[in-house]
Amino acid sequence: MSAPVVKMAGRCFHQLYKLSNSAGRLASGKTGIRQFSGAVVQNAAEPWRLLGAACVQRLAVISADQRPLEAKFSELMNQMELERSLMSDHELRLLDDKERLRRRQAVDYDSDEEEEADRDQDIVLTQDLEDAWEQRLKGFATQPRARGVVDVRLERADRCLAEPLLLLTQQEVGPERLWLLPQTPWEAGETLKSTAQRALSATPGLDLQTVFLGNAPCGLYKYRMPRSVRDREGLTGVKVFFFKAVVSGPLPPPAPSSLWVRRSELKDYLKPSYLEKIRPFLLNL
Amino acid sequence: MSLIVSRCMGRMLCRQTHVPRIFVEEHCLTRQSPWSNTVLTLHTSAPLRAEPKKKKKIDPKREHVARERLKKRLKKLEKVPPELIPIEDFITPTKCLDEARGRSEPRLPFEESERRALLLKEWSRFKHAQHTAEMEAINLALDAQREALEELKIESEELYKAAIKPDPLVFPFSHEGPCYTPPKPKYDAPDGKYHDITKVYTQ
Numbered sequence: 001m002s003a004p005v006v007k008m009a010g011r012c013f014h015q016l017y018k019l020s021n022s023a024g025r026l027a028s029g030k031t032g033i034r035q036f037s038g039a040v041v042q043n044a045a046e047p048w049r050l051l052g053a054a055c056v057q058r059l060a061v062i063s064a065d066q067r068p069l070e071a072k073f074s075e076l077m078n079q080m081e082l083e084r085s086l087m088s089d090h091e092l093r094l095l096d097d098k099e100r101l102r103r104r105q106a107v108d109y110d111s112d113e114e115e116e117a118d119r120d121q122d123i124v125l126t127q128d129l130e131d132a133w134e135q136r137l138k139g140f141a142t143q144p145r146a147r148g149v150v151d152v153r154l155e156r157a158d159r160c161l162a163e164p165l166l167l168l169t170q171q172e173v174g175p176e177r178l179w180l181l182p183q184t185p186w187e188a189g190e191t192l193k194s195t196a197q198r199a200l201s202a203t204p205g206l207d208l209q210t211v212f213l214g215n216a217p218c219g220l221y222k223y224r225m226p227r228s229v230r231d232r233e234g235l236t237g238v239k240v241f242f243f244k245a246v247v248s249g250p251l252p253p254p255a256p257s258s259l260w261v262r263r264s265e266l267k268d269y270l271k272p273s274y275l276e277k278i279r280p281f282l283l284n285l
Numbered sequence: 286m287s288l289i290v291s292r293c294m295g296r297m298l299c300r301q302t303h304v305p306r307i308f309v310e311e312h313c314l315t316r317q318s319p320w321s322n323t324v325l326t327l328h329t330s331a332p333l334r335a336e337p338k339k340k341k342k343i344d345p346k347r348e349h350v351a352r353e354r355l356k357k358r359l360k361k362l363e364k365v366p367p368e369l370i371p372i373e374d375f376i377t378p379t380k381c382l383d384e385a386r387g388r389s390e391p392r393l394p395f396e397e398s399e400r401r402a403l404l405l406k407e408w409s410r411f412k413h414a415q416h417t418a419e420m421e422a423i424n425l426a427l428d429a430q431r432e433a434l435e436e437l438k439i440e441s442e443e444l445y446k447a448a449i450k451p452d453p454l455v456f457p458f459s460h461e462g463p464c465y466t467p468p469k470p471k472y473d474a475p476d477g478k479y480h481d482i483t484k485v486y487t488q
Contacts, residue, residue: 062463063465076401083390211458213455217430219429220437
């Protein structure tokens, strides 16, 4: 009973915190959150430009390295499982062979005492079988897990295989060129999801197979224009809707003006307010 | 009262005796064959006449009913409950009950058992923290999506409706998950050989 109550309380606190946070941010500056004072403003009076953006992730290809605690625990589990198990046929054979060897090498070994079946048999030790199997396993070469040389190159999609990567492209926003998730303005007659798909295909040199996860946007980033622009163009601000996608099929070759970035490296490329809005739907676990 | 009853009885008896006489006379009138008298007096049966037995309409029905009854009895006898298919996983194979396979139980020293207990507790704390972090992250993601949808609704109803619609192309969704080593480029996996010994039961 207490657990759901605690969760609900946590949620309420979280919402309160968010509201207070947004109120604080209003006072500070550009990235204003609209006040939900009850009056819904019409589109015509305060036009907002809509943009569709694609949040494309290349998911992890290999499993991540175990933390020290995880390594210790998995070792303990294996040990406990071994202790509580029964011996398999293979182990029994090993014991049998040991016993036979011991008998043969004993000082008072009498080959007549040996059973009929075993007498003429050369001992093909189970140990030899094990060695043969191990040799065969070693003969198979696997790809190495850690590839330090590749991991440094940001434009390669096959870097840091153990972590999910996010696609960033360089775009012109106003007077500056910024690293952002690929985005493009919405045109009348299409859904926002198709806008996001168009944004992705419009990136020069990028040849990618993706699966878009659903029709609904996963996040929003909006900002108000400075007063001069607002007065000049009559544009209140911009709303960017993000759509999640996952890379399917083979990894693409490197393309100009596009980067594959880890979550820990995002803060080096994105603006803080933008990153703040993106982080929730990236599930930073 | 008794007189009336006796008179009624008398009349009935007379009537009864009446009827057959008339009937017999009529019968005599219709049959005008030379054998009529002998036919009437002789008691004929099927073998005497050497005719096939006349099948009355009721007979096939009776035979049919008798056959069905026999069939029902047969079915009842044959109604054995079907043998249940054994669940292989629930039957412990006799190999496992062999005592020679048991390992000697190691006596753990105090330090080792302490270490294990402490490690298990640390693990449960770690997993609990991981779980709460996951729940928190999922809730944040849902909040972000809700906010985006609210804003979209404010902007345009049709776009909102298009966003709400479920996408039929997403499912069935498949993705090859993380393995231990990266995939080898241009690797031709050899076909495996296997000898299928699953037991197939029929009821």
